[in-house]
Structures are given as C-alpha cells and as structure tokens.
Amino acid sequence: MEKTVALKDGTEVTIRDMGPDDVQRSFDFFAELPKEDRKYLRVDVTRWEFVERRIHDIDPARVRRLMVIHDDEVVADGALELEGHGWGDNIAEIRLIVSETFQRRGLGLLLARELYFIAAEAKVDRIVARMMRPQVGAQRIMKRLGFHDEFLIPEHVRDQDGNWQDMIIMRCNLEDLWKEMEGVFEGSDIRWHR
Numbered sequence: 001m002e003k004t005v006a007l008k009d010g011t012e013v014t015i016r017d018m019g020p021d022d023v024q025r026s027f028d029f030f031a032e033l034p035k036e037d038r039k040y041l042r043v044d045v046t047r048w049e050f051v052e053r054r055i056h057d058i059d060p061a062r063v064r065r066l067m068v069i070h071d072d073e074v075v076a077d078g079a080l081e082l083e084g085h086g087w088g089d090n091i092a093e094i095r096l097i098v099s100e101t102f103q104r105r106g107l108g109l110l111l112a113r114e115l116y117f118i119a120a121e122a123k124v125d126r127i128v129a130r131m132m133r134p135q136v137g138a139q140r141i142m143k144r145l146g147f148h149d150e151f152l153i154p155e156h157v158r159d160q161d162g163n164w165q166d167m168i169i170m171r172c173n174l175e176d177l178w179k180e181m182e183g184v185f186e187g188s189d190i191r192w193h194r
Contacts, residue, residue, distance in 0.1 A: 001066075008106040013075065015114055018055060018065040022074075026067065027051045029074035034100060039160045040132045041097075064118050068102075068111060075102045078111045080118050080127075090125040112145055119174055126173055132157060132165040139168065147172040 002016035018026065030038065030045035043050045058065060061082075068076035076098040083091045094115055098108050119127060129142050133152070147170040155164040 005110055007102075007110070011070065011105070013102075013107065014069045015066055015111065016069065018058070018067045018077075020056060022067060023048075023052050023055055025069075025074045026055060026077065029067075029077060029099065032099070033097070037097065037100070040135050040165075041160065044160055064115070066111065066114060068098075068107060070102070075099045076107050076111050078115055080115045080122075080124075082122055082124065090123060091128065092119050092122070092124045092126075093128050093130065094119075095129070108141060109145070116174065124174055126171055129170045131168055131170070132159060133168055134159075134165065135168075139170070142170050145172070 002014060004012055004014050006012050027045075027048060030041075030051060033045075038045060043054075045051055055065070063082070064080045066078045067074050068078075076096070078096045079094070081093045081095075083089070083093075094112070096108055096111055096115075098111070116127075127147075128150075129138075129147055131138050131142075139149075149168060150171045151169040153167045153169070156167040157165055159165050
C-alpha cells in the first residue's frame with residue numbers, strides 16, 4: 001500500500017507500508033524524536049537492534065506497520081497489531097507517533113484513518129490504545145478520535161528512564177471510531193482520497 005495525501009496546509013506526504021529496507025529511515029526517525037517523546041515508548045528505539053527487529057519480525061497476518069514519508073524522511077510511524085487468538089479475536093491495538101515538526105497539521109488523523117481502514121478489512125470490532133499516565137497529549141488525541149478510558153493500572157510499566165508509571169488502557173468500537181472520524185474530517189480542510 002502506498003498513497004500520497006495532502007495535509008491541511010497543502011504539504012504532500014506519502015503513507016506506505018514499512019518494509020525490510022526501512023531500518024535506517026526508521027532508526028533516524030526515532031533517534032531524532034525529542035527525549036521526552038521517546039521516554040514513553042515500549043522499547044529503546046535508539047538501539048539499532050530493536051528498530052531492526054520491529055521491522056524484520058513483522059508478521060503480515062498480525063501486524064501492519066505504516067510510515068509517512070516527506071522529502072525521503074520518515075515523519076510519522078503507525079502500527080495496528082491484531083490480537084488474533086482466543087479472547088483477542090477481532091481486537092487490535094493501535095500505536096501512532098508523529099515527528100514534532102508535523103504535529104498539529106492533521107497527519108495523526110490521516111494516519112489513524114488509514115489504520116482504521118486496515119482494521120475494518122481485518123474485521124476488527126474493537127481497538128485499544130495503551131499509554132502511560134504522563135502522556136496527556138496522546139490521551140487527548142485518542143479521545144478526539146473516539147477512544148474512552150477503560151482501565152488504569154497503577155505503577156504497571158517502566159518508562160525508558162526506569163521509573164514506574166501508571167498504564168492507561170483506552171478503547172473504542174470500530175463503528176464508533178468511524179462516526180467520530182467522519183465528524184473530525186467533515187470539520188477540517190484536510191483533503192483525503194481513498
């Protein structure tokens with residue numbers, strides 16, 4: 001999958017599947033994120049082996065990783081991971097991160113929408129997002145996309161500095177997400193072509 005879309009300021013970017021040749025691009029993207037943004041990621045993405053593993057270990061039946069490219073550089077990264085077994089059938093987890101220079105330009109919404117299309121094709125009913133309590137901005141964005149707080153697990157995970165953090169699990173039904181997304185896109189000047 002590869003498509004070019006225009007952001008609300010007219011900047012054109014390409015959204016495409018991540019592939020085995022994208023290790024260096026992905027590594028550069030994560031290395032350039034502010035330390036505060038990297039602090040709450042699951043793994044230390046400044047370590048080459050972790051970035052390489054997350055790309056080479058993609059199971060296309062279970063994981064879709066997308067990247068957004070502008071001027072041959074990654075400016076956003078997104079993933080949809082299907083649980084795909086037992087109680088987890090029809091449930092997926094979404095993760096998004098947008099570079100600082102492309103935030104507040106509608107890119108996160110565009111990337112989320114593409115991941116929703118993938119979820120719909122995979123017959124996903126519910127999507128979850130997991131984050132740490134200090135990630136207030138990310139929580140606000142997910143709520144705007146139709147997610148609701150479901151659980152808070154006190155001191156459940158460690159951030160990259162080794163400090164214990166509360167984990168928040170947010171969830172939304174895919175049908176509710178579509179309704180929310182339509183409202184968001186109707187009120188914006190983002191040009192979208194599917």
